[in-house]
Amino acid sequence: MKALVYQGPGKMALEDRPTPEIAAPTDAIVRILKTTICGTDLHILKGDVPTCAPGRILGHEGVGVVETVGPAVTAFHPGDHVIVSCISSCGKCDYCRRGMYSHCVNGGWILGNTVDGTQAEFVRTPFADTSLYHVPAGADEEALVMLSDILPTGFECGVLNGKVQPGATVAIVGSGPIGLAALLTAQFYSPAEIIMIDFDDNRLQIAARFGATTTINATDGKAVETVMAMTGGRGVDTAIEAVGVPASFLTCQDIVAPGGVIANIGVHGVKADLHLERLWDRNITITTRLVDTVTTPMLLKTVQSHKVDPQRLITHRFKLADILDAYDTFGRAAATNALKVVIEA
Amino acid sequence: MKALVYQGPGKMALEDRPTPEIAAPTDAIVRILKTTICGTDLHILKGDVPTCAPGRILGHEGVGVVETVGPAVTAFHPGDHVIVSCISSCGKCDYCRRGMYSHCVNGGWILGNTVDGTQAEFVRTPFADTSLYHVPAGADEEALVMLSDILPTGFECGVLNGKVQPGATVAIVGSGPIGLAALLTAQFYSPAEIIMIDFDDNRLQIAARFGATTTINATDGKAVETVMAMTGGRGVDTAIEAVGVPASFLTCQDIVAPGGVIANIGVHGVKADLHLERLWDRNITITTRLVDTVTTPMLLKTVQSHKVDPQRLITHRFKLADILDAYDTFGRAAATNALKVVIEA
Amino acid sequence: MKALVYQGPGKMALEDRPTPEIAAPTDAIVRILKTTICGTDLHILKGDVPTCAPGRILGHEGVGVVETVGPAVTAFHPGDHVIVSCISSCGKCDYCRRGMYSHCVNGGWILGNTVDGTQAEFVRTPFADTSLYHVPAGADEEALVMLSDILPTGFECGVLNGKVQPGATVAIVGSGPIGLAALLTAQFYSPAEIIMIDFDDNRLQIAARFGATTTINATDGKAVETVMAMTGGRGVDTAIEAVGVPASFLTCQDIVAPGGVIANIGVHGVKADLHLERLWDRNITITTRLVDTVTTPMLLKTVQSHKVDPQRLITHRFKLADILDAYDTFGRAAATNALKVVIEA
């Protein structure tokens, strides 16, 4: 089969690989219909993810059709259309039993990392019964690719951890795909204000279309000042960090109100300053999280009932044969205005 | 009346001052029976608290007798024995209505800071109806001095924010009075393990007597290693920071388990490093809080029903005439083994 | 001044009464701009509310202008436009401090019950600082009359207690004004389905316009069957009782899913059967609540940010001189299709 293979820092190729086979009784083999590229895939390509060795088929998102299942798989059958979760959950370990699938001692984020992933014609998915989700009849399968990772990530790490409430004021620092996923799902809770902060006017325009009530281009260095003026000097109830650099995390510290929450989504490569000398008495909460995908069933219901349309995150479409173009488009997002690119396998 | 007055950095004296009078209809005048000294008073003396101007009577803790009340005070009457809360709460503002009295826009921590405090024969307490608490009949009034500040601080900022649960593993970094208050009140929730970390063997011995299941002297630099070994490499469910310096906050980051909480109690003077490059995907929560004293009624019930004995925090007793000695004893805690010193007015 | 006075079961009249005066330092006198009639007022007229004695001015809802304030009132000033909450909260008692204003030991629901109410040109409002809310500049004051009682009642007793969640299935039994208020505010949380059950097609049509995804006329006795068929035999996550009779409470028991919530809003006059022989092992929760109005600030923000339009509940408008006509129209709602009637004072 065709598969996109990581060949070491800066190198990848579409290779011919053997079709995967059932290796454990809880496995399924899924024929990929559609997959996509994540910012994390770009991190791997830069060599920033040491757990991912050269030779690995990339990709941890996708929608497909079950081809075969192992003997212990009971909830899925050949022919079933499924969403492949970015997190593989054994369903048995202490973390899985507590709903923290991201830290599953037998799984977690392994697809396209420590086992071969979804940017291929077929993928072997471990712990199929607890890591795949049925595509509802009549669903828009392309939209559901967004449920593998980006929508639950924005929702769980940003919105749920950020305790977004009706009437609240929310700021999202970073209007890339993940910040926009947080923006879309924050609206489940009817906050009064959603302030989007970024350096890119195009992304801010998208944010405004997606429901941001205010957009702030931070280029002039006055974003904090603007937010504080808008909130009468009080700050925001929820500040969602959706970039992953110290500066944006600092912005969150500068704008969070007493009693508020900073919900970190960003993948950070270096430490950040935490201004405890200002924050120790502010009654704030800071959260971090790798997506657990524990809300996938809930999100499916919101998509099916049209409370959110994840399709809006998709800007480009490619065939698997052109996946290198897809990487190029996604990797030059500032120039291409790409958000999520869908690859048809 | 006699009162301990801050005279500028490094200076204080027991002065003669006029007895305070009702200034607002919600005030009460309380004759102090017993007061105490807080670490914050030492901070003021160092000149670290700019809101506290020279000439201020210090002290924000105490038990006393209501002498007179303003015309709008309905819940207290002359002769009532009361606990003076360290936080003055107007009961009306948005923060007070949300239970965040620490950020009361009309009060907050003002006693012994921006208005005259309790280290005196009498004190004027603003917002008496919502800032004083009735001493139950037959209560040990000396023990209840601990309810003005230290017990709710340890409980709210450390234990409640830290989400201590039955069977959980808790570490408290810092075995001073506030860490010990967290230790005493953490036991309300029956954690399986409470690990106390400090540099002072005397304080660790006290912690062991107060219920710590493990004590670790961190002098050898191996505290983190020890905690991780004890927990099978997993870390602790709750790490309570009770010192207020970057190193202890770092220890908390090093020992918190995935899904765990770092609850900061310490008063920090400088920023700290937050290792988001290690923590972004660990599903942790960090909290800060100035005590709200919203749990004072609950704590009163736990004291009256002998679930906790705050008296154990009291190591020394002085007369108001000797309050400079009390400061000396409290200020040289490492040498005197002082925890809380009670001053009889 | 003119005032609508309860004169004993079945009797009321628009009388001339002295303008109220400040009686306690925490009082305000409010000149009523607009008020409305509540189902509870009809209960009083039937003689069902023994705490309300003949001679009482009725009404516990309204928007007005502060005329004078007592000496302890600090948050409101003459000329301020205010919402009068149906619940008077002293802000000091144990219940108020816990956010349970409905059980305030000094207040609670007293307006138009044990003290004179708002269906008059002026009203004396006790505990003004903690029972009035500022009308935001530019707000639609007529719409804000709905914030005195009906919107917080539907929201707190139905939606918050019912733990409505994104993607969830909600049923509301009773499509009268209070059921519709629950319907409007349930949408803050983006449930997938809101099923409205009533016997009146007109009210169900309104429900459909207000956002119900399914409406069921229960006249044929098949409402339970229909709900269970719609939910694959599982039942609903939240069942909101908005009638106040045993039959509707029974319907809720019949349709609640395992793990679900029955949130009672209805005012019940008699006991109901609770089928514990079927429910003891179903992991359900049943809640009751008199509105606390603790969410009034949150609701104000949702109205100001257009997340909900409470104006939609208003069907008729009258002058105070014609308040008996207003009662007639409201009392014959089935015939007049009245929801809320606004009376201009």
Place this chain on the structure above:
Amino acid sequence: MKALVYQGPGKMALEDRPTPEIAAPTDAIVRILKTTICGTDLHILKGDVPTCAPGRILGHEGVGVVETVGPAVTAFHPGDHVIVSCISSCGKCDYCRRGMYSHCVNGGWILGNTVDGTQAEFVRTPFADTSLYHVPAGADEEALVMLSDILPTGFECGVLNGKVQPGATVAIVGSGPIGLAALLTAQFYSPAEIIMIDFDDNRLQIAARFGATTTINATDGKAVETVMAMTGGRGVDTAIEAVGVPASFLTCQDIVAPGGVIANIGVHGVKADLHLERLWDRNITITTRLVDTVTTPMLLKTVQSHKVDPQRLITHRFKLADILDAYDTFGRAAATNALKVVIEA
């Protein structure tokens, strides 16, 4: 092997049965070391549990040694000492993923009900990986038999659902084994008062030894009056129903304070009156629950750290050969003072 078999209403016998074998890849065969009898077993014998057909081996509690495991079992191996949970959880279905194992669509309470149970020399346990728990090294295995059912039932259905808090006032109606299990585990949360209500002085004496602060013999019909007097007319924060008849559920309604919780544990055979005409405005919560055993890992930690000693619930011990005597002793508890009887297999 020897097994206690239900033979229809009123009939049971110790029979010879074939040793069970692995039937599904997720099964384990466990050699029973110790088991016990539950009140539910008596219900079955009365013919009150229609799902349990004659010929069924009874018992859903026990500690044993894994004999063999199916090919999909990964967490347990022959020779492992295990607690058998009364609830079989597939770990995959929607209910299991939400922690509501009691409603597992593939399992739930099936042992000794719809599949053969633990009152035998061997038992086949379905979904072994998610329904068995490792016995910690050095643990008191007899005490851990209490973790199969009674301790998690008292804790989850009574204490957790009842939201027991430090300083709170709790009443438990029914001082049988399950009420006593609630009493033991309520103390994890340090309530100020635990009031035990029963008709049997012996059981109340045990309750006093187990930590009840007040015991009330309800024979004189004055239990409600006594509780209300003790609580200044306010009532209790948590009322735990641990009998399962309308009268005890009514007592709970009569003593619950505004804002309080009634947590039902009892197995009810008939409906009860719910006095909504008194309770609709009292802001109370009523919960029902079949134990999920989701807290078994937490409870294991509390037992291992000596926060609770479930051994105290055991009053009698028998050999499997004498299990009919064990049933007789347990069935005549009023005469024998039996709480839990342990049967050694």
